[in-house]
Amino acid sequence: MSSLVKKLKDTVTGHSDTSSRNSRHRAAVLYYKGEHLKIESRKTPAPGPNDILIEVKAIALNPIDYYQRDMGFALSSYPVVIGSDIGGIVTSHGSSVPSSAPKPGTRVAAFAPTFHLQGEPDRGAFQEKALIPASLVTPIPDKMSFDEAAMMGMAIVTAWTGWWAIGMPLETDPSMYATDKKALLVWGGSSSVGSAAVQTARWMGYTVYATASEKNHEYLKSLGARDVFDYKKKDVVDSIIKTAKADGVRIDYAYDTAGASAQITEVLKASKGGRIAKVAEAVPLSGNEAKVDGVDVTFVTASQDEKERDAMFSFIMNKWLTDKLALGEFVPSPHLEVIEGGLDALNKGLDKLKAGVSGTKLVVEL
Ligand SMILES: NC(=O)c1ccc[n+]([C@@H]2O[C@H](COP(=O)([O-])OP(=O)(O)OC[C@H]3O[C@@H](n4cnc5c(N)ncnc54)[C@H](OP(=O)(O)O)[C@@H]3O)[C@@H](O)[C@H]2O)c1
Structure with missing residues (x-):
């Protein structure tokens, strides 16, 4: 040329x-x-x-x-x-x-x-x-x-990277997520990453529970959370477990944006019903966290392989977010x-x- x-x-x-x-x-x-x-x-x-x-x-x-x-x-x-x-x-x-x-x-x-x-x-x-x-x-x-x-950007990339890190498929069709009777807990739902995790989990079809200060509860419900719990209350773990039981769902997955893996694993241990439950942990792990049988906690980080990482980023930003913004399904x-x-x-x-x-x-x- x-x-x-x-x-x-x-x-x-x-x-x-x-x-x-x-x-x-x-x-x-x-x-x-x-x-x-x-x-x-x-x-x-x-x-x-x-x-x-x-x-x-x-x-x-x-x-x-x-x-x-x-x-x-x-x-x-x-x-x-x-x-x-x-x-x-x-x-x-x-x-x-x-x-x-x-x-x-x-x-x-x-x-x-x-x-x-x-x-x-x-x-x-x-x-x-x-x-x-x-x-x-x-x-x-x-x-x-x-x-x-x-x-x-940071919120949606981190939310999706967490789902990927705990083994969820990267799909643009919500029917690809087998969510019958399943619930998911977002600890720190009013944070930037947490609010994106609430929205994506709801889009996948999960019953979403979240924790936040009282003043942010109605807002998180408007984003799709079924119920929101005040993490400052002593009985927060029991309240979540009881609510999931009353709603007839089991909580298999959680996303933590607040370094609360100890409380989250208590909830999952009680709720998961014999399966392996998974926690996407956005806050760096100290390594001293107590291991709970049947609950896997994985730090949220993208692949170290540049090509694999780029493909995931492209799924999130070029495909998923592009589609959902056009449809008004993510705000x-x-x-x-x-x-x-x-x-x-x-x-x-x-x-x-x-x-x-x-x-x-x-x-x-x-
Ligand atoms: N691994 C990664 O790749 C990655 C990427 C991005 C961010 N992060 C990390 O993820 C965390 C969240 O980031 P962000 O930007 O989303 O934060 P942010 O929006 O600044 O977080 C503020 C929110 O945290 C909530 N919060 C504080 N302490 C809490 C607790 N003990 N339990 C529940 N909620 C609590 C507050 O909720 P209330 O006001 O309702 O109390 C507040 O709305 C940070 O530690 C950040 O470094 C990790």
Whole structure:
């Protein structure tokens, strides 16, 4: 292909990024663990073969962001650009991005896997332009805001990774889940990950029980939980067991977003009825957890094999979430709170998240 023909073709497909070759954008850069993010100008990268360059319009905050900022979690060298969750607009594609991927100009939700990429500066969310693998970009409905779009990536990827980690199939058809008389417990249902776990479990057809503070109970019921229990009450374990019994269901699966595997295993031990029950544990295990016969607890982590991981990410973001957003069967959750001040407000936002939120996703608008 002559270079002129290629240039014309790339202009139409958005594959070439000539517009950004000399351009720069603002980014929140981390120079070392324990320091504050510093705002500076960076050269805007051209997309690699499987990348989509995204103009970032909104960024949602996650606990991993302050683990990385404050403790250097999963970072091996500096400087880095961290941040995972983006709402934005596709700017251009790399040469091998499938033609089915959202075209330049499309409004999208995107997930930057900073844990796996170790804060690679071109690929973190905390900047105005970020490179995201095509497998982690989802088009959003017209009525969805960039703020709402930013709320979903980490939550839905972590929820589905948990289901995969405990052996559930990755399917887009809910009838593939044999859920007759089965229930599932989400501990910490009002968290970002927990609320996505509640929604996905309900979509699979499970009777969903969750735990949360009292003020978040009605909200979780609106997302599909059949009953919600206050984890601060002494009799919480007994209440869940009794309710499942009265409802005529057994609880075979649980998702833990709060490090409560001891209480969860008590529930499952009493409820599972002779089968192996499984817990997806989002909070790192200490290794000292008591083993309970018939209950397997598995830490939620994606495959270390890049191809396998990419295929799973693609199922979640390119297939499942794309379909469910179009059908209105998944909504951004929990409640949105905007931290005013753009990139400059990221440090303040992370401090607020670290101090603790309740049923709230913090978002910074650019
Ligand atoms: N393994 C992974 O790949 C992965 C990925 C993402 C996140 N995570 C981890 O998963 C956890 C949740 O993350 P997130 O972003 O979803 O958190 P988040 O939204 O910041 O969590 C806040 C929520 O936690 C709930 N909560 C706090 N203590 C609780 C307890 N003892 N029992 C039940 N609920 C409790 C609160 O519920 P109430 O206000 O209703 O009390 C609050 O709504 C974090 O530890 C995070 O590091 C792991």
